[in-house]
Amino acid sequence: MAKRIGIEVSLAVSEAVKLADVDVIAAYPITPQTHIVEHLSELVADGELDAEFIPVESEHSAMSTCCGSAAAGARTFTATSSQGLALMLEICYIAPALRLPIVMAVANRSLSAPISIWNDHSDLMASRDTGWIQTVAENGQEAFDLILHAFRVAEDHRVLLPVIVNMDGFTLTHVIEPIEILSQEEVARYLPPYSARMRLDTAKPVTMGPVGVPEVYTEAKKAQDEALKAARPVILEAWEEFGKHFGRYYKPVETYCTEGAETLLITMGSIGETAMSAVDAMRSQGKKVGLVRLRLWRPFPFTEFLEAVKGVKYLAVVDRALGLNGAGGPLATEIKAALYDEEERPYIWNYVAGLAGRDVTVENFVEMADGVEAAAADNLKSDYTIINVRE
Amino acid sequence: MSSATEQLKKFKTFSPKKLPLEEPLAPGHRACQGCGEVLALRQVMKALGNEVIVVSATGCMEIISSAYPQSAWRVPWLHVAFENAAAVASGVESAYKVMVRKGKIPKKKVTFLAIAGDGGTADIGLQSLSGALERGHDFIYVCLDNEAYMNTGIQRSSSTPYGAMTTTSPPGKKSIGQHTWKKNMAAIAAAHDIPYVATASPAYYVDLMNKVKKASLIEGPAYLHIFSPCPTGWRCAPHDSIQTARLVVQTRIFPLYEVIEGRWKLSRKISKPKPVSKYLKLQQRFRHLTEKDIAFIQARVDKEYEELLARCGLQEGKEVPGKIGT
Amino acid sequence: MVSWKELELGCTIVEPGSSSKLKTGDWRSQRPVTDYEKCVKCGMCYIFCPDMVYKPNKMGFFQADYYYCKGCGICARECPAEAITMVEEKV
Numbered sequence: 048m049a050k051r052i053g054i055e056v057s058l059a060v061s062e063a064v065k066l067a068d069v070d071v072i073a074a075y076p077i078t079p080q081t082h083i084v085e086h087l088s089e090l091v092a093d094g095e096l097d098a099e100f101i102p103v104e105s106e107h108s109a110m111s112t113c114c115g116s117a118a119a120g121a122r123t124f125t126a127t128s129s130q131g132l133a134l135m136l137e138i139c140y141i142a143p144a145l146r147l148p149i150v151m152a153v154a155n156r157s158l159s160a161p162i163s164i165w166n167d168h169s170d171l172m173a174s175r176d177t178g179w180i181q182t183v184a185e186n187g188q189e190a191f192d193l194i195l196h197a198f199r200v201a202e203d204h205r206v207l208l209p210v211i212v213n214m215d216g217f218t219l220t221h222v223i224e225p226i227e228i229l230s231q232e233e234v235a236r237y238l239p240p241y242s243a244r245m246r247l248d249t250a251k252p253v254t255m256g257p258v259g260v261p262e263v264y265t266e267a268k269k270a271q272d273e274a275l276k277a278a279r280p281v282i283l284e285a286w287e288e289f290g291k292h293f294g295r296y297y298k299p300v301e302t303y304c305t306e307g308a309e310t311l312l313i314t315m316g317s318i319g320e321t322a323m324s325a326v327d328a329m330r331s332q333g334k335k336v337g338l339v340r341l342r343l344w345r346p347f348p349f350t351e352f353l354e355a356v357k358g359v360k361y362l363a364v365v366d367r368a369l370g371l372n373g374a375g376g377p378l379a380t381e382i383k384a385a386l387y388d389e390e391e392r393p394y395i396w397n398y399v400a401g402l403a404g405r406d407v408t409v410e411n412f413v414e415m416a417d418g419v420e421a422a423a424a425d426n427l428k429s430d431y432t433i434i435n436v437r438e
Numbered sequence: 439m440s441s442a443t444e445q446l447k448k449f450k451t452f453s454p455k456k457l458p459l460e461e462p463l464a465p466g467h468r469a470c471q472g473c474g475e476v477l478a479l480r481q482v483m484k485a486l487g488n489e490v491i492v493v494s495a496t497g498c499m500e501i502i503s504s505a506y507p508q509s510a511w512r513v514p515w516l517h518v519a520f521e522n523a524a525a526v527a528s529g530v531e532s533a534y535k536v537m538v539r540k541g542k543i544p545k546k547k548v549t550f551l552a553i554a555g556d557g558g559t560a561d562i563g564l565q566s567l568s569g570a571l572e573r574g575h576d577f578i579y580v581c582l583d584n585e586a587y588m589n590t591g592i593q594r595s596s597s598t599p600y601g602a603m604t605t606t607s608p609p610g611k612k613s614i615g616q617h618t619w620k621k622n623m624a625a626i627a628a629a630h631d632i633p634y635v636a637t638a639s640p641a642y643y644v645d646l647m648n649k650v651k652k653a654s655l656i657e658g659p660a661y662l663h664i665f666s667p668c669p670t671g672w673r674c675a676p677h678d679s680i681q682t683a684r685l686v687v688q689t690r691i692f693p694l695y696e697v698i699e700g701r702w703k704l705s706r707k708i709s710k711p712k713p714v715s716k717y718l719k720l721q722q723r724f725r726h727l728t729e730k731d732i733a734f735i736q737a738r739v740d741k742e743y744e745e746l747l748a749r750c751g752l753q754e755g756k757e758v759p760g761k762i763g764t
Numbered sequence: 765m766v767s768w769k770e771l772e773l774g775c776t777i778v779e780p781g782s783s784s785k786l787k788t789g790d791w792r793s794q795r796p797v798t799d800y801e802k803c804v805k806c807g808m809c810y811i812f813c814p815d816m817v818y819k820p821n822k823m824g825f826f827q828a829d830y831y832y833c834k835g836c837g838i839c840a841r842e843c844p845a846e847a848i849t850m851v852e853e854k855v
Contacts, residue, residue, distance in 0.1 A: 104569030115529025464781035677837030
C-alpha cells in the first residue's frame with residue numbers, strides 16, 4: 048500500500064527511481080540536483096536498489112554513459128541541472144536520435160553568466176528542441192508521479208524516446224512536502240519491466256549510430272520527428288492509466304478558473320501554485336481571470352492548449368527565462384506561433400519573471416493580469432516586460 | 439579479484455602460422471589504400487574474435503566502417519560522438535554487469551572495446567578516458583594513433599610528432615611545423631595505475647594481437663596505444679605502411695612495451711637502432727626538416743629511450759621502480 | 765535507399781558486415797599477382813592486408829580476392845620471397 052509521508056522532493060524523486068528498479072545511474076553532482084543522486088547512491092550502497100551507480104567525471108560523460116547503458120538494454124536514469132545540462136547538450140541530441148529511452152530529472156536552474164545556482168527555466172529552454180519528451184512538475188507529488196510516468200512512456204515500444212522530467216530547483220527540489228510514496232507492488236502493476244526492442248548483443252549484432260549519408264539523413268530525421276509526434280497518445284494513455292491505478296489524473300494542459308475568464312495567466316512549473324492563489328484573490332474581487340498551466344512541454348500540446356485558451360481576450364504569458372533574441376521569453380514565442388492560425392487570437396503580453404530564484408509573488412501575478420488588459424486598452428504593440436527589474 | 443599476473447596464466451600466445459581466420463571487421467570498408475589504421479584495427483578484431491561489443495569514437499574508423507546502409511561490423515557496434523568512447527563503453531559495460539547480476543540476460547564472457555583515434559584520445563577524449571580508467575571499468579581502450587586529425591583533413595593533434603607538417607602546423611619562415619613534442623599517452627594511461635597498458639605496431643602483428651588478448655584476459659581497464667600509419671596524411675607511399683610501422687620501432691621512436699600492474703616491461707629491445715632519419719625520410723610530412731632538426735629529434739629519441747629503459751629496470755643493470763613518479 | 769517508414773529504429777544497420785557487398789576493387793589501378801612458384805606460404809600478404817583480400821586455400825597458398833583489393837601494394841612490398849608483383853590494371 049502507498050504511504051503518505053513528509054519527504055524532501057529530491058528524495059521522493061530518488062524513491063520513484065528506486066521503485067522503477069532502475070539498472071544504471073550515471074550522474075555528476077551539480078546544485079540543485081545533488082540530493083537526488085546522493086540519495087540514489089545511498090540506496091545503492093545500502094543494497095536497497097540493485098543498480099550500477101556510476102559517478103562519472105562530467106555531465107557530458109553522464110549522458111554518454113547513459114547512452115551506452117540504454118543501448119545495452121538497461122533501464123537508465125540520470126539527473127542534472129543548468130550548466131550540467133548545457134554541457135551534456137551535445138549528447139542530448141544523440142540519445143533520442145538513437146531512440147534510447149533514458150529518463151532524466153532536471154532540477155531547473157539559471158544558466159551562467161553571471162553564475163547563479165537559483166531556479167529558473169533557462170536550462171529547460173536550452174534543451175527544448177533536443178528531441179526529448181519533456182514534462183514539467185508543479186509540486187512534489189507530481190515530481191514523484193512523473194518519474195514513473197516517464198519510464199513507462201520512454202520504454203513503450205511505440206515511443207522509445209528519452210524523457211526529461213523538469214522540476215524547479217530549490218523551490219521544488221529542496222522543500223519537504225507530504226507525498227504519497229507508492230509501494231513496489233503498485234509500481235510493478237503500472238510499470239512493466241523494460242525489454243529493449245534492439246540492443247547491443249553478440250548473438251544479434253547491430254550497428255548503432257552509423258554515418259548518416261545525405262541519402263538517408265533526411266529520412267532519419269523525419270522518422271525521429273514522427274516518433275516524437277506519435278508519442279503524444281502514449282503520453283496521454285500513460286497518464287490515464289496512472290489515474291486509474293492511483294487516482295491522480297494528469298493532463299498535458301491544466302486549467303484553473305478558466306470558465307468565463309477574459310484574461311488567462313500561462314505558467315509552467317511550481318509558480319503555478321502561487322498563480323492559483325493570485326487567481327483566487329482576483330476572482331474574489333470579481334476579475335475574470337483564470338490560469339493555464341503547461342505540464343507537457345515536448346511534444347508541445349497544441350490541441351489542448353488551443354482548447355484551453357479558446358475565446359479569451361488576453362493572455363499574460365509568464366516566462367521563467369529570457370530568450371535573448373530581442374523578443375522576450377521562449378514560452379511566449381512558442382505560444383504566439385501556436386496561435387498564428389487561429390482566426391480569433393487573444394492579445395498577448397509576455398512577462399519574464401522569477402529569473403534565478405527571484406520571487407514571483409501573488410502581487411506580481413495581479414500586476415501581470417492587470418497589465419495585459421491595460422496594454423491592450425492602450426493599443427500597445429504586443430511586447431514583453433521583465434517583472435521586478437530595477438531601473 | 440586475482441592479480442593481472444594470475445589472470446595472464448590463461449594466456450596463450452598467437453602463432454603466426456595459426457592465426458584466427460575470422461574477420462569481425464568485414465571487407466568492403468572505405469579506408470584509404472594502404473591504411474595502417476584499419477589494418478591495426480583488423481588485427482585487434484582478429485585477436486578478440488566475435489564475443490566483443492565495440493564502441494567507436496567519431497573518426498576515420500567510424501566513417502569508413504559505418505556509412506549507411508553498409509556496415510563493416512560483424513559484432514555489435516555503437517557510435518555516439520567524438521570525445522566520449524570511454525564514457526559510452528563505461529555505460530555498456532556497467533549495463534551488462536548489472537543485467538547479468540539481476541538475471542536479465544544470460545552470463546557469458548563478453549569483451550568491451552572502445553576505439554578512438556589520437557585526437558579522440560589525447561585531445562578531446564582525454565577527460566572521459568581518464569574518468570573511465572579511474573573508475574576501473576572492465577574494458578579495453580584502443581587508441582589508433584595516426585598522429586593527426588586525418589578525418590577532417592590532416593590537422594595537428596597533441597599526438598602529432600615534433601617537426602611534422604600538418605594543415606594546422608605548416609612549416610614556414612617562422613615555424614618548423616609541429617613545434618611541440620608528441621604527448622605520451624601510454625604513460626598518461628599508466629599513471630592511472632590500471633592493470634594493463636601496452637604499445638603496439640601492426641608491423642609486429644603477433645605482438646599486437648598478443649597484447650590485445652592479454653588486455654581482454656585481465657580484469658579492469660586496459661589501454662593499448664597502437665601506431666597507425668596514414669599514407670594520406672603522412673604523404674608516403676601506401677605500400678610503405680608496414681615499413682613505416684616497422685621503422686618507427688627499429689629507430690626507437692615508438693618503442694614497444696607493456697606496463698602490467700605498474701611494472702614496465704620492454705617487449706622488444708632495440709640494441710642496434712636505425713637512425714631516425716631513415717624513418718623520417720619515408721614521409722613527406724618531414725621533408726622540410728634540416729639535418730640540424732633531425733639531429734635534435736635523434737637526441738630527444740635517444741634520451742626518451744634511456745628513460746624508458748630506466749623505467750623497465752634495464753639501465754646499467756640497476757633495478758629502477760617502474761611507476762612514474764616513484 | 766529506403767523510405768523513412770522503413771528505416772530501422774534509430775537508423776540502425778541490422779545486417780552484420782553488409783559492407784562486404786561494396787566492391788572496393790574498383791579503386792585499384794594496379795593489381796598484385798602472386799607467383800606461386802616463389803610463394804613460401806608465410807602469410808605476410810594475408811596478415812598485412814588492410815582490406816582482407818587474401819585467404820588461404822586448401823594447399824596453404826594465399827589467394828587474392830580482387831573484389832576488395834584496392835591495389836595499395838603492401839603485399840608486394842612485404843612479401844619476403846618477392847613472389848608478388850604489382851601489374852597495371854587493364855581498363
